[in-house]
Amino acid sequence: MAAKKPRVIVVGGGLGGLWATIRAAEAGLQVDLFSLFQVKRSHSACAQGGINACLDTKGQRDSIRQHIIDTIKGAAYLVNQPPVKSLCEEAPGLIRTFDRMGVTFSRTPEGVMDLRLFGGVKNKRTCFAGATTGQQLLYAVDEQVRAHEDAGSVKKYEWWEFLSLVRDGAGRCRGIVAIDLKTMETRAFAADAVILATGGLGLVFGLSTNSTNSTGAAASRCWQQGARFANGEFMQFHPTAMPGDDKHRLMSEASRGEGGRIWVPRDPKDKREPAQIPEAERWYFLEEWYPAYGNTVPRDVASRAIWKVCRDLKQGLNGQDLVYLDLSHLDAKWLRTRLGGILEIYEKFSGEDPTRQPMKIFPAVHYSMGGLWVDWEKDEKTGAMKQPSPRNHQTNVPGLFACGECDYQYHGANRLGANSLLSASFSGRVAGESAAAYVKGLGKTLAAVDAGQPAFADEKRRQDSLNNELLSNRGDENPFLLHKELGELMRTKCSIVRDNKGLDQALSALGELKSRSRRMKLDDTRSWANAPLIYARQVQDMVVLAEVIAKGARMRDECRGSHWKPEFELPIPEGKFPGDPEFEEYRAKWKRENDKWLKNTLADWTPDGPAISYEPVDTSVLPVEEPRDYR
């Protein structure tokens, strides 16, 4: 009989998880792939605008170096630079691989991949497939995984939810406990390594642009079992979403990359239809404030500008939290081929045609730069990440890897548009390879012998008792309403603009929510496809994760990227540029601020809530000399 193949468990079947699955399978591992539903339905399918890679096919002399600089500066420098270097250097190869998998990237008349402009950059660097890029990329890896499934190296556990890690006496991660969402049976699974790829956490804020799978519950569970969480306070608000009561639907940054303009009437009392308002009476505030980048400033900058216009200057449409995102000056037919996917969404949900009328939008919670802390190994020769290395994308829990939006690695204080389909794919690829290297280092496969160990039975028992406690219905709290309360709290107190008083209030409110979340009452106590039970468990873990976010935000007394406390703002002197004495004075102050705050936030679980510490950032690729300045 052939020797038993080593096993790896991948939790999550979005772009990150599917890439990890493919690379682990190609490395000869047996993969068990877990997902809440058929992996093809994962949130990655929502991504619209595109994926970055420097292909330099637009005559703009784009360079990989520039992609690296844009990403690091976009992140407000709060990012380990060698992994970013690898990410950008390997992006073109990753795109070529996607192309070979059959992704329907949009084409130029010559039949090669087209590129579009995105935010926070000056060159066209974004590959796209109409306005459904994430869907197309996800489907390509879904198809490749199906081929591996067909070959027998991958087994899918769809409609299973990850509940917890199994750690052995030495603290190593040896497997997971998961629950079958139909039969409600919990089961322990053994593996030689586990890769977590469970996506973002937008639902901690209730309403966001995210799909309902983005609860952050899985990452929270790992955190509660000892995995570190990093930079939780950095939550990206996307400037252009269509507000809704069930979801804020994103209108991709591609709409501005393709020429869309943001404006409000100069006179806030102007009640005319937008088309009736002449150019001179419109205020294109992004173009005015940031002439160098205009409508495609980075997201944190754009969101704050819209916030300022609506909240501080009271210039929002009809006094509401809304501004125009205008495409109506562009050719309708051309718009359909470039942005069809989002035009349809806007039309379906608002009943208005965005090629004729400007869309009404406002910033919304969108992307978590923070996530599980992961390690990386430096290649001293190249200054990039050394590959393969079992350290890359491994959390502080030995044998547990993380990739995709649930890790914190590439985006620092603010992510650039179209960089996360890239990082989800790249990190998935790397995590699959690293897990394989790690397993090889173990020298033998433990999965087969492990399953009988008491750690597995113990952990399963712990999970069963958590479920039974909820099912015994001793409390009176409704999980759905509690989640709403959590979301409202986070959206008001942990928002685009933050202050310490509000954050203190948030922390004490979260403490109460946490104890209330232990006293839930379920309207369903059946033992078949019990959705409220699963929801209740997710809410419990979301509240715990919210504390990590709020605590990190409370402790960071500065303005950096998406984390903004006006009390500590260091404004660039108006009308002054590098070389001017006032600017140089500002630069000196900015550097002193970096000495204090250019460090990653680390959160460790303790029974009394998150313990926060900090760790320095590797800045060996791009010295921290140039303040972010998009004027």
Next chain:
Amino acid sequence: MSDVIRLKVKRQDRPDAEPYWEEFALPWKPRHNVVSLLMALRENPVNAKGERVAPVVFEANCMEEVCGSCTMIINGKVKQACSTLIEGLQQPITLEPMTKFPVVRDLLVDRQRMFDALRKVRAWVPIDGAWDIHVHAPRISPREWELNYDFSRCMTCGCCMEACPQYHPGSQFIGPSPLGQAWLFNNHPTGKFSAEDRLHALMGPGGITDCGNAQNCVRACPKEIKLTDAIAKLGRQTTSQMLKDIFSR
């Protein structure tokens, strides 16, 4: 009348249980869609008789008609619940699970058969491995791109399968959506290399000849994918493949 939304849901507790209808009345809210309505219902699951019942089980993820999960039959028509706005729907609104797939619970069905079909028709481009080989795929003209893109937006939602008279639990017919995908990969410049495998998978029982050309599938597809065009082209491809097989024997 307009301040309540009346809802009739066909429920089923387990796969082997008898279905039953239950009625609800919910407060009206502007811009409700069917999923947001079910979300409102689960917060306060009280039926029209005033009894507190288990919330209706359903599947949804993206909330913007790209993931394909929330397909159900709404007022007799199969579609995505998330993009179906309540305004304009006749009341009481009836919600039923799709009939062509096994019910798991209430509105939640198991569409595994569609995914198995994708495997059967080998709906992927075979590659040497997921690493860089330093070249792109061959060029694709914008026109060819447009054709392919149309099909690559198929979200395996099942609307076309529900609408197809030839596809049902008792039939072996593979159904329209997997046929569309087989065509898509046969039309890719390197996916073509394994076209024969796909065509062979479509010959014989349950294959392409089971299509009765009723055209229901095209009309039901929310993405307006030109399924019958693909089926016609595939039909020609399988015929010539069959001849080729005979002569090369």
